[in-house]
Amino acid sequence: MRQDYRATASEEIPALKNIFERGHANGLNGLRWLHQSQIAEYEPHVQGLAAVYVPQTGIVDYTEVSRRYAQHFQEKEGQLLLGERVLDIQAQGTQSRVITTQRAYTTRLVINCAGLYSDKIARLTYPSISVKIVPFRGEYYELVPEKQDLVRNLVYPVPNPNFPFLGVHFTRMIGGGVEAGxxxxxxxxxxxxRKTDIHLPELWEALTWPGFQKVARRYWQIGLGEMYRSFSKAAFVRALQKLIPAVQSADLLPAGAGVRAQACDREGGLLDDFAIIAHEPAIHVLNAPSPAATSSLSIGETLAQMALQRNL
Ligand SMILES: Cc1cc2nc3c(=O)[nH]c(=O)nc-3n(C[C@H](O)[C@H](O)[C@H](O)COP(=O)(O)OP(=O)(O)OC[C@H]3O[C@@H](n4cnc5c(N)ncnc54)[C@H](O)[C@@H]3O)c2cc1C
Known part of the structure; x- marks a missing residue:
């Protein structure tokens, strides 16, 4: 599977050059700078002023990857307990008592990887932590089968460096379909x-977080644009047409959504790197946005090293 970043406006060219140079600096071989007329060699239906071809990129069946992680963990005598919600963590000398909806566990170390609730779990052992998780839904469409040949591989826009999320893009999936979003x-x-999902206490918590208010002031135009695009399929299609002009509204069917757990600090920074902190008696993964799934083995290694350093 290959990936192309497309610049569709001249002001995006410097950012695209930056991606190209960073790719080289990170040791990617075979990167190719594509001029406008060369783009069709890889993606005949995609238009842009220039593009970067990245031969190394791929996609995986992440459900299967997760299953395998679980299997390896269990083969090493790890015990996987599902369907229990952590409610509280209480200090007990050098140990902790973790209380869940089912029972209580005593442990020497807690590693918190609770995604959308990681800040709440962190507060149980570190109440003054100054990070809040703000949820950002990512909605997808998929191309109808007759139009899936509009995309061969993965096609990305040039990301806006001021915003922590990639723009809407096309992904050819492992099973052959094509997602857009x-x-x-x-x-x-x-x-x-879902668009209609609302939880007033959680909403209030996000809106009253000083950092979020600063984010809202800084990004209100982008935020409103995203909200509009969520309700207007025509606006979503227009964003996709910047990459593939032939895509039409009738070619796209709604295809579900995910929610990103984005950490926001008190000063209004949307953390754009992974954030892992060790604070007795726990290690907290506080920000693990994309590409944390891709980086999961490396993050796991970091966590294991941090755990071993605790000399338990
Ligand atoms: C739309 C979208 C597209 C993405 N695309 C990519 C991509 O292309 N590549 C990539 O690398 N990453 C991608 N990501 C990001 C990736 O999904 C995350 O980085 C990754 O899932 C983070 O893993 P995690 O284990 O930290 O958290 P999660 O995967 O969110 O797992 C947290 C777990 O903790 C559980 N939990 C929460 N609270 C409690 C509690 N109180 N008690 C017990 N359990 C609890 C949850 O149920 C959940 O199972 C994408 C994310 C979204 C939303």
Missing amino acids: PNAVFAFRREGY
Whole structure:
């Protein structure tokens, strides 16, 4: 699977050059700078002023990857307990008592990887932590089968460097279909997978977080644009047409959504890197946005090293 970043406006060219140079600096071989007329060699239906061809990019069946992680963990005698919600963590000397909806566990170390609720779990052992998770829903469409040949591989726009999310893009999936999206819409509840999902206490918590208010002031235009695009398929299609002009509204069917757990600090910074902190008696993964799934083995290694350093 290959990936192309397309610049569709001249002011995007410097950012595209930056992506190209960073790719080289990170040791990617075979990167190719494509002039306008060369784009069709890879993606005949895509238009742009220039593009970068990245031969190394791929996609995986992440459900299967997760299953394998679980299997390896269990083969090493790890015990996987599902369907329990952590309610509280209490200090007990050098140990912790983790209380869930089912029972209580005593442990020497807690590693918190609770995604959309990671800040809440972190506050149980580190109440003054100054990070809040703000949920951003990413909605997708998929191309109808007759139009899937509009896209051969993965096609990305040049990301806006001021915003932590990639723009809407095309992804050829492992099973052959093509997804288009995701947008990035502020969600009215943490697990707000549908437009109508709303949870007033969670919404209030996000809106009153000083950092979020600063984010809202800084990005209100982008935010409103994303909200509009969420409700207007025509606006979503227009964004996709910047990459593939032939895409039409009738070619796209709604295809579900995910919610990003984006950490926001008190000063209004949307953390754009992974954030992992060790604070007795726990290690908290506080920000693991995309590409944290891709980086999961490396993040796991970092966590294992941090755990081993604790000399438990
Ligand atoms: C639309 C979208 C597209 C993405 N695309 C990509 C991509 O192309 N590549 C990529 O690398 N990444 C991508 N990501 C990001 C990726 O999904 C995340 O980085 C990754 O899932 C983070 O993993 P995590 O284990 O930290 O959190 P999660 O995967 O969110 O897992 C957290 C888990 O903790 C559980 N939990 C929460 N609270 C509690 C509690 N109180 N008690 C017990 N359990 C709890 C949750 O149920 C969940 O199972 C995308 C994300 C979205 C939303």
